[in-house]
Amino acid sequence: MTEDIARSTVTAQEQAVEERKERDAERAFRAAPKLDKSPIHGLWALTNRDLVKWYKNPVQLIISLVQPVVWLGLFGKAFNISGLVSGNLPPAALNAINLGTFGTTSYFSYLGAGMLAFIILFTAAFSGMSVVWDRRFGFMNKAMSTPVGRGAIVTAKVLQSVVRSLIQAAIVLVIAVVLGMDTANFSLMTIGGSFVMLFLMSFGLSSLFVMLALRSSDWQTQMAIINLLNLPLLFASNAMLPVKTMPSWLQSVVGYNPVSYAVDGVRQLLLGSGSSSAAAAGYQVLAPLWVDFSVLTGFAAVLSVLGIVLSWRLLSK
Numbered sequence: 001m002t003e004d005i006a007r008s009t010v011t012a013q014e015q016a017v018e019e020r021k022e023r024d025a026e027r028a029f030r031a032a033p034k035l036d037k038s039p040i041h042g043l044w045a046l047t048n049r050d051l052v053k054w055y056k057n058p059v060q061l062i063i064s065l066v067q068p069v070v071w072l073g074l075f076g077k078a079f080n081i082s083g084l085v086s087g088n089l090p091p092a093a094l095n096a097i098n099l100g101t102f103g104t105t106s107y108f109s110y111l112g113a114g115m116l117a118f119i120i121l122f123t124a125a126f127s128g129m130s131v132v133w134d135r136r137f138g139f140m141n142k143a144m145s146t147p148v149g150r151g152a153i154v155t156a157k158v159l160q161s162v163v164r165s166l167i168q169a170a171i172v173l174v175i176a177v178v179l180g181m182d183t184a185n186f187s188l189m190t191i192g193g194s195f196v197m198l199f200l201m202s203f204g205l206s207s208l209f210v211m212l213a214l215r216s217s218d219w220q221t222q223m224a225i226i227n228l229l230n231l232p233l234l235f236a237s238n239a240m241l242p243v244k245t246m247p248s249w250l251q252s253v254v255g256y257n258p259v260s261y262a263v264d265g266v267r268q269l270l271l272g273s274g275s276s277s278a279a280a281a282g283y284q285v286l287a288p289l290w291v292d293f294s295v296l297t298g299f300a301a302v303l304s305v306l307g308i309v310l311s312w313r314l315l316s317k
Contacts, residue, residue: 042148046156047163050130054164061168064123068115068172072179076111100282101242103273104182112176113267114239117259119172120165120198121233124205125226127161128213132222151308154210158304161206162199169198185272194266200296201262205233207303211310238286239263255286258299265292 054060095105102110134140143153177183209226216222234240236250237259243251254260264286268274274285286292 042146043152043156043159046143046148046153047159050157050160051163054160064119064168065171065175067122068119069175071118072108072112072115072172072176076108076115077179096281099278101245103242103267103278103283103285104271106180106182108176108180109182109271110242110267111240112173112179112181113270114263115172115176116169116194116198116266117201117237117239117263118234119168120202120262121205121230121259123165123168124161124202125209125230127157127206128209128211128216128222128225129219130157130160131210131213132216132219135216136219150311154207154214154307154311155304157210158203158206158307161210162202165202165206166195166198169195182271185270190269194269197262197265197269197292197296200293200300201258204258204296204300204303207300207307211303211307214307214310233257233259237263242283243286244284258296260286261292261295265289265296268292 098105098107104110131140134143140153144150173181209229212225213222236253237257238254239259243254243260246254264273268285268289272278273283274289287295
């Protein structure tokens, strides 16, 4: 009898302990933060992952800035239009020649605006390499096993490229100003409008290169694609030289190149190349400012939607 009572007492105590553990576990579960399955949270987490790898490696940033700085410091300063004409011309006449040819008073300022598109183009081109390496090292499979949508995975790759390219473009702009770029038309509105143009260009080009890398696991193939597209996009544009100095067939190609509209819009905003004085001197813009903005908006919208749609079909484990 005594043993039965002792056994029942022990059993009751064990049950009480188990119930206390269950209550504590339930209380801890309720207190724990809920798993955020929202698309915005997943998009930010994936974007931030790539950005952390970038800003924790400052050498990569410095190397990416070397080429545009070399173009600005060497080619931009060496190609002096005033040295190609008679030295007897007064400064006003030289300024008129520059204004009619480049839409501004110096080729260096003309090239400085083109270098902003240069850094955007080359940063966007390497956005697809991140997809290749993630697929090759298995992170892509892990990302696709999470609640994050495949469209968010692609958009995150595009966004990290856009953020990187805009930061690098801002640094290049500061360097160009230090080296002598004309700042007469600079204001918060013109600088902000220019970076809106660059944002749209970067978003569209990054979407293009990420889309081309969705099924690739070979970095050599992706590098071949980059080399195939980068130089034609750069040199078949108005980034380096005025359109009117090009042959007629190349002028037609420039009109279909989205890089040309970004550069044209940036020059109109930062350098005032669309002003009446530049037009009177003989300089012609590629298109009105609203057309530049519309073309870039359509370019970014179409390629971003296309990239998301293709991600549903091409991204697989």
